[in-house]
Amino acid sequence: MTGRSGRTVRDLRRANRTAVLQRLYFDGPLSRFELGPATGLSSGSVSNVVADLVADGLVEEAGSVDSDGGRPRTLLRVAPLSGHLIGVDVGETRVRVELFDLALTEVARAERPLEQRRYDVEVIVDHIRTGVADVLDASGLAPARLLGVGIGVPGIVEHTPDQGAVVHGQTIGWDAIALESLLRAGSLLPGTVPCFIDNGARTLGQAEMWFGAGRGARSALVVLFGSGVGACLATPEVEHGRAVEWGHLTVRVRGRRCRCGALGCLEAYAGAESLLARWREEGGRVPGDTDEETALEAMLAAAHPPDGGVADPVALAVLEETAEYLGAGLSDLINLFQPERILIGGWAGLRLGPRFLPAVRRHALSYALRHLAQKVTIELGSLGPDAVTVGAAILPLADFFARGGRRPEPDSGPRRPAWQAALRERATR
Numbered sequence: 246m247t248g249r250s251g252r253t254v255r256d257l258r259r260a261n262r263t264a265v266l267q268r269l270y271f272d273g274p275l276s277r278f279e280l281g282p283a284t285g286l287s288s289g290s291v292s293n294v295v296a297d298l299v300a301d302g303l304v305e306e307a308g309s310v311d312s313d314g315g316r317p318r319t320l321l322r323v324a325p326l327s328g329h330l331i332g333v334d335v336g337e338t339r340v341r342v343e344l345f346d347l348a349l350t351e352v353a354r355a356e357r358p359l360e361q362r363r364y365d366v367e368v369i370v371d372h373i374r375t376g377v378a379d380v381l382d383a384s385g386l387a388p389a390r391l392l393g394v395g396i397g398v399p400g401i402v403e404h405t406p407d408q409g410a411v412v413h414g415q416t417i418g419w420d421a422i423a424l425e426s427l428l429r430a431g432s433l434l435p436g437t438v439p440c441f442i443d444n445g446a447r448t449l450g451q452a453e454m455w456f457g458a459g460r461g462a463r464s465a466l467v468v469l470f471g472s473g474v475g476a477c478l479a480t481p482e483v484e485h486g487r488a489v490e491w492g493h494l495t496v497r498v499r500g501r502r503c504r505c506g507a508l509g510c511l512e513a514y515a516g517a518e519s520l521l522a523r524w525r526e527e528g529g530r531v532p533g534d535t536d537e538e539t540a541l542e543a544m545l546a547a548a549h550p551p552d553g554g555v556a557d558p559v560a561l562a563v564l565e566e567t568a569e570y571l572g573a574g575l576s577d578l579i580n581l582f583q584p585e586r587i588l589i590g591g592w593a594g595l596r597l598g599p600r601f602l603p604a605v606r607r608h609a610l611s612y613a614l615r616h617l618a619q620k621v622t623i624e625l626g627s628l629g630p631d632a633v634t635v636g637a638a639i640l641p642l643a644d645f646f647a648r649g650g651r652r653p654e655p656d657s658g659p660r661r662p663a664w665q666a667a668l669r670e671r672a673t674r
């Protein structure tokens with residue numbers, strides 16, 4: 246049956262389930278009484294929807310609170326074990342796979358280092374496949390309990406109608422890779438578990454906005470500072486965030502060669518890989534035969550000796566110059582997007598942050614327009630270096646909410662991420 250607004254009874258029921266699930270998830274535990282004003286539903290609708298969700302095993306009781314003189318009110322929450330999610334971070338140094346319950350508590354994890362920075366598609370697909378198998382094995386979880394697998398990748402992700410997510414990862418040599426089709430063709434995922442692919446900076450941004458230092462901000466820019474750099478812009482207009490290819494902003498005309506092939510990109514100066522390369526070029530003793538994280542640690546220790554010894558002036562100079570490049574790069578984001586908050590995440594950003602942040606902040610504010618600079622705060626992300634996997638797991642979680650907590654139909658075709666459906670729905674309302 247279709248109403249005058251074009252929405253069917255089924256749409257309405259789904260929207261009500263979505264509203265109750267989301268409020269319980271983000272603000273719960275809540276009583277039925279509190280759910281009314283929180284969702285805008287009548288008390289009768291709340292009772293019906295809650296009864297449905299309890300019958301489906303998605304909502305459970307979580308104690309009770311006294312009401313003013315009346316009977317105690319039962320508190321409700323989303324049942325953490327009613328579904329599981331997998332988040333995958335295809336990073337620049339490793340593929341990390343984490344299995345979460347619905348409350349995003351980690352249940353199991355698997356890591357596959359990328360030897361010699363080899364990003365061959367077959368290798369990555371194999372790492373994802375075996376990583377997913379490993380976390381399912383380790384947890385003893387039946388694949389049918391999975392609500393989906395979310396994957397964060399470097400590069401621009403295009404959602405196409407026939408091939409699903411296609412990745413344009415110029416810095417890792419991926420030219421229009423139909424990753425979603427490849428994963429489906431290789432029966433990566435058991436049964437019909439849906440898979441969602443998006444840019445890693447965007448998944449990080451989503452995680453910080455939903456659960457981290459971005460909560461409550463109207464607009465924020467979340468920076469992923471790892472081997473390279475990227476950013477995610479979240480504003481009321483693009484509420485689920487948009488990846489911006491910040492690393493390829495030109496900061497010096499005819500400057501250093503970037504991994505993308507162009508000259509003078511920010512990523513050729515900032516990002517752990519270029520930091521270490523520049524230290525090496527200036528004569529720094531970059532430890533050979535070690536991974537990037539250990540090498541960056543050594544650079545930091547050389548610049549700021551923990552025992553109070555003599556600082557390596559070259560390491561210090563390269564780090565200080567990088568802080569200025571980062572600050573200048575942030576000032577462009579401030580001038581262009583006028584965010585209320587800037588959050589710096591990513592393993593290198595978080596590692597350097599405590600020493601780096603005051604200088605980065607100072608440079609950003611001095612390069613930006615004064616009026617805009619006065620309105621922005623620059624802080625570190627609060628979710629730690631694994632935030633990309635948390636953000637990747639949010640992709641199937643958002644889809645689960647958008648479906649009103651129903652499992653996806655067993656169709657194995659490419660699907661649009663929930664946020665696209667949500668935006669379309671909003672546009673036609």
Ligand SMILES: [Zn+2]
Pocket residue numbers: 492493503504505506507510512
């Ligand atoms: Zn570039």
